[in-house]
Amino acid sequence: MLSIGGYDPTGGAGIIADAKTIKLLGCNPLTAITAIIPQNSLKVYSKVDLPKEEIENQLNAIFEDFKVPVVKTGVLNNDAINLILKYQKEYNFKIICDPVLKSTTGYDFTEGNDNNLIDNYFKLFEKSLIITPNSEEYNIIKNFNAYEKLKNNNNYILITGKDDKLIYKNKELRIFKGKTINREVHGTGCVFSSAIASFIAKGYDIVHAIKEAKNLVLSSVIYANKTKYGYNSNPTYINKEVVIKNLNYAIYLLKKMDFEYFVPEVGSNIAEGLVLPKSYKDIAALTGRIIKNKLGNTNNKGNKFYIVGDIEFGASEHIAKIILAANHYDPKIRSCMNIRYSKKLVNILENEDCGFTISSFNRKDEPEHVSSMEWGTKFACKIFGGAPDIIYDRGGDGKEPMIRVLGNDSVDVIKKVAELIKIYKNINNRI
The missing domain is CATH 3.40.225.10 (Class II aldolase/adducin N-terminal domain)
Known part of the structure; x- marks a missing residue:
């Protein structure tokens, strides 16, 4: 399974958190970095996008030697989205898209990109099996004209939060109830979406994959690693x-x-x-x-x-x-x-x-x-x-x-x- 996204040096979020989750669930964690994002539980320091050539070199190395049934995405730029669409057309993998538009600490990951980044995201959404925005990201997405077409497409949209709402063809299919744990944990969105992707790669249907992934992310909060000022997600799966x-x-x-x-x-x-x-x-x-x-x-x-x-x-x-x-x-x-x-x-x-x-x-x-x-x-x-x-x-x-x-x-x-x-x-x- 391949995770494409940003590199967080603390490992609480980004592709390190993805890789830990993927490996925990028994899949082979392949990764491609789109951006270097120094961050911790307090703030995001900066975001440096990798050149298109370097992103493509990573994808070439992976797809040349590995069969990839599922790709999970995190922080992306225009070059990364275009490359994912190009490779998806050739290799026909399932896409689980976590549209990381803003960090929980308020950093806007869309800044510094061309104005058509969101338009490009909608092209990726159309090719995705499931999109996993949090409620804030969903409120951004649904205000674009392109959402009118997306909401009637064959895509699942999972609006994440304490309770997660699964939507298909503009109809609410299911609410996945959650529990309140009184702590702010860095990287839970990455863990959740990569867990969903891993379960799908293992052959689970959408509902079962979300249900099991929700149990995993709850455990990752309960067993989160304490830092000086907060908590880092700690992928933990207990069945x-x-x-x-x-x-x-x-x-x-x-x-x-x-x-x-x-x-x-x-x-x-x-x-x-x-x-x-x-x-x-x-x-x-x-x-x-x-x-x-x-x-x-x-x-x-x-x-x-x-x-x-x-x-x-x-x-x-x-x-x-x-x-x-x-x-x-x-x-x-x-x-x-x-x-x-x-x-x-x-x-x-x-x-x-x-x-x-x-x-x-x-x-x-x-x-x-x-x-x-x-x-x-x-x-x-x-x-x-x-x-x-x-x-x-x-x-x-x-x-x-x-x-x-x-x-x-x-x-x-x-x-x-x-x-x-x-x-x-x-x-x-x-x-």
Whole structure:
């Protein structure tokens, strides 16, 4: 898949962001630079267009040696548009056009070009499978006379924002609802359009491609890379396959650990959810539990504990309630594991700098007719001011005390559990 657009040295936007997204989705990222655009999360410093000859040399090098089914475009000038139209006529690739007319920081990418740049853009629009302007860019485009013809053409127009509106032949086909994440992230438009292009290259239909790309761009905002003054997009794709893969690897790591002491009497479970899970059905866990080997000897795999059951979505409402509640306070938190309570360990974690954040709840304070796990997790997160690494309680009538380890994913959780085991062993060595 080929991305044609501007070079952003920070990698938050432009062809670097495109290439990261394309590779993440399993496509081969080919790139052609149209302009050098020094920018960051605060401003665009300048825009220097490459000569037509240099743009064409890049395209020649690519099309001579690669089959290109899909081209995604970003910042363009007249020369770039003319070349894309020329190559499209010869190679008949699909075009996903992201008309980058103005940056979120207010820089006008159309300045310094001939007056016919927008007219040229409309020629490109006519050859595009889908056009992905944001609402501001769409308001610019629709005010040109050429839009009257475009709106009735066989082109999809996706007006992007929190909620994305898909239009075809001047009719609204679908609204793709989004979520509000309170941060301004540099490069999300590039990530979104290149994700759509990648899914189309993989054979997805338009609606399915947009839906999956929207999940990806939401993840790229949640997991955005913090800069001094803002955030850079961080292409991240988390689907059910990724969650299952993470859990399988986490369990593989667990089998190599001295975990037997940390298995509670009721057993342990580990779970991981999709991005912004809505219910327990969006969270995968073991259908059984991790249980002690009561005989004390090792099983045939060398462990003093057994892992019972398969990994399935919707397997455990109990542990899912913890993740759902914690995710409300920190959308990065998608995984949890319950382990045996240790007073010695909790005292060390609360009184020494071990690199863990910790909070708790008291079952005696639990209101009537509520979910213990949901209420307890929310209470612990509220008094902490976010989602900590560890939430514990000291038990109650008929309830075993418990430690719950939270993390970004199940592998993150298992690594935290491994560190807790080290700390616990050091406690015993002190005695």
